[in-house]
Amino acid sequence: MKDKSRMIAELKTIIKPYVQDQEAFGNLDEDTDFINDLKVNSANLVDIILDIEDKYDIEIDNESMEKMLTVRAALEVVNKKLGHSYDSPQE
Numbered sequence: 456m457k458d459k460s461r462m463i464a465e466l467k468t469i470i471k472p473y474v475q476d477q478e479a480f481g482n483l484d485e486d487t488d489f490i491n492d493l494k495v496n497s498a499n500l501v502d503i504i505l506d507i508e509d510k511y512d513i514e515i516d517n518e519s520m521e522k523m524l525t526v527r528a529a530l531e532v533v534n535k536k537l538g539h540s541y542d543s544p545q546e
Contacts (some may be wrong), residue, residue, distance in 0.1 A: 457508065459530070461482070462530055462533070462534075463485070463526065463530070464483075465510065466507070466526060466529060466530070467480070467483060469506045469510060469541050470483075470489070470495070470503055471506055473493075473495050473500075473502060473503055474493045474494070474495060475493065475494035475496075475497040476494040476544060479492045479493050479494070480493055483526060484526065485525070485526050485527040485530070486525060486526070487525060487526045488524055488525050489503070489523075489525065489526075489529075490524060492499065500523075501520075504520050504523060505531060505545055506526065507529065509539065511533055511536070511537060513533065513536040513537065514536070515532060515536065519532045519535075519536075
């Protein structure tokens with residue numbers, strides 16, 4: 456698996472232009488919800504997913520896209536597509 460903190464930092468770079476709530480963005484962690492916490496609208500969420508696809512050279516199917524509502528879910532999907540496991544704290 457790629458280093459989790461590095462992946463979160465990469466994700467923050469991708470997300471930043473679309474975030475409406477900068478205070479929540481400053482407190483971003485794995486439990487951050489893109490829509491409820493960061494106030495990213497659904498159209499911009501699609502843009503974020505497209506940017507993630509470009510960044511990691513992966514293709515994210517619609518079923519996976521629908522799950523990518525939190526930072527943790529996005530990291531899980533990216534790692535799965537890259538063939539890595541994601542060591543979530545719950546495991």
